[in-house]
Amino acid sequence: MGLKIWLNEGLVDESEAKISVFDHGLLYGDGVFEGIRVYDRRVFELEAHIKRLYESARAIRLTMPMEPKELTEAVETTVKANGIADGYIRLVVTRGVGCLGLNPFTCERSGLFIIASTIQLYPEELYETGMRVISAVTVRNHPLAIPPQVKSLNYLNNILAKIEALDSNVPEAIMYNHEGYVAEATGDNVFIVRNNVVCVPPVQAGSLEGVTRNVVMRLARKEGLEVVEKNLTRCDLYICDEMFLTGSAAEVIGVVEIDGRTIGDGKPGRITRLLRDKFFAYARGKGQ
Numbered sequence: 001m002g003l004k005i006w007l008n009e010g011l012v013d014e015s016e017a018k019i020s021v022f023d024h025g026l027l028y029g030d031g032v033f034e035g036i037r038v039y040d041r042r043v044f045e046l047e048a049h050i051k052r053l054y055e056s057a058r059a060i061r062l063t064m065p066m067e068p069k070e071l072t073e074a075v076e077t078t079v080k081a082n083g084i085a086d087g088y089i090r091l092v093v094t095r096g097v098g099c100l101g102l103n104p105f106t107c108e109r110s111g112l113f114i115i116a117s118t119i120q121l122y123p124e125e126l127y128e129t130g131m132r133v134i135s136a137v138t139v140r141n142h143p144l145a146i147p148p149q150v151k152s153l154n155y156l157n158n159i160l161a162k163i164e165a166l167d168s169n170v171p172e173a174i175m176y177n178h179e180g181y182v183a184e185a186t187g188d189n190v191f192i193v194r195n196n197v198v199c200v201p202p203v204q205a206g207s208l209e210g211v212t213r214n215v216v217m218r219l220a221r222k223e224g225l226e227v228v229e230k231n232l233t234r235c236d237l238y239i240c241d242e243m244f245l246t247g248s249a250a251e252v253i254g255v256v257e258i259d260g261r262t263i264g265d266g267k268p269g270r271i272t273r274l275l276r277d278k279f280f281a282y283a284r285g286k287g288q
């Protein structure tokens with residue numbers, strides 16, 4: 001039996017969950033989305049994800065098809081209908097069906113679908129060993145062209161960098177902005193630790209304001225760690241003591257090599273492991 005998918009007003013069978021070839025989400029990547037985790041039947045940081053989704057929509061003048069409260073209920077309903085205890089939700093709002101041609105105002109009604117399923121995380125051993133990454137040659141979208149806060153359906157920039165990573169036989173690539181400062185990984189935020197200070201690039205450098213990023217910053221401060229948002233160069237990554245990535249799917253994962261240079265002692269560092277543990281406990285409702 002297939003999944004129950006929320007499509008516009010209600011649940012339908014997976015086999016019925018179809019959208020038009022005239023949907024501008026498909027024709028132009030014109031839409032916004034969220035990726036959200038479910039832990040122990042609870043939707044993680046749902047309010048923060050809903051808020052970001054409405055802000056993304058507002059920024060691109062996309063009319064949301066329902067109020068935040070209704071959408072929150074639709075997410076919860078979809079999770080329950082599929083009996084998801086631990087999983088991943090994909091919440092997508094497209095510009096909707098319109099004419100061929102860019103004009104978004106020919107789309108009368110935005111499209112909504114919610115998938116509650118499971119997610120293929122990185123293999124468990126990668127959390128123990130840490131991952132290798134490369135610096136992508138593909139420059140991150142200019143933040144004044146495509147605002148990095150907007151989690152839009154257009155991921156081509158990230159996909160080009162992801163291809164570079166996969167061609168180099170590593171799972172992730174670090175993207176730099178037009179000025180050469182670190183922006184983010186292709187689907188995760190980047191952190192480094194140097195001299196016990198946790199550093200993360202500002203959103204304006206070209207990174208999504210990750211929900212996981214914000215939780216990890218909060219947890220780190222709670223541990224008494226200094227956390228600073230500042231521009232980072234490739235050299236900062238080369239000489240850091242620790243590096244890790246954060247994201248809804250990846251959670252917190254250590255990086256142990258970049259561009260052939262070993263980070264720290266080649267294993268996920270002490271602070272990375274501490275924050276991963278704290279995040280794990282917090283997400284599963286066992287932390288503060």
Ligand code: PMP
Pocket residue numbers: 035158184185186187188189207208209210211212213246247248249
């Ligand atoms: N950056 C990008 C480009 C992303 O797509 C994501 C989400 N997959 C993140 C960062 C991390 O954001 P979050 O913690 O909200 O999942």
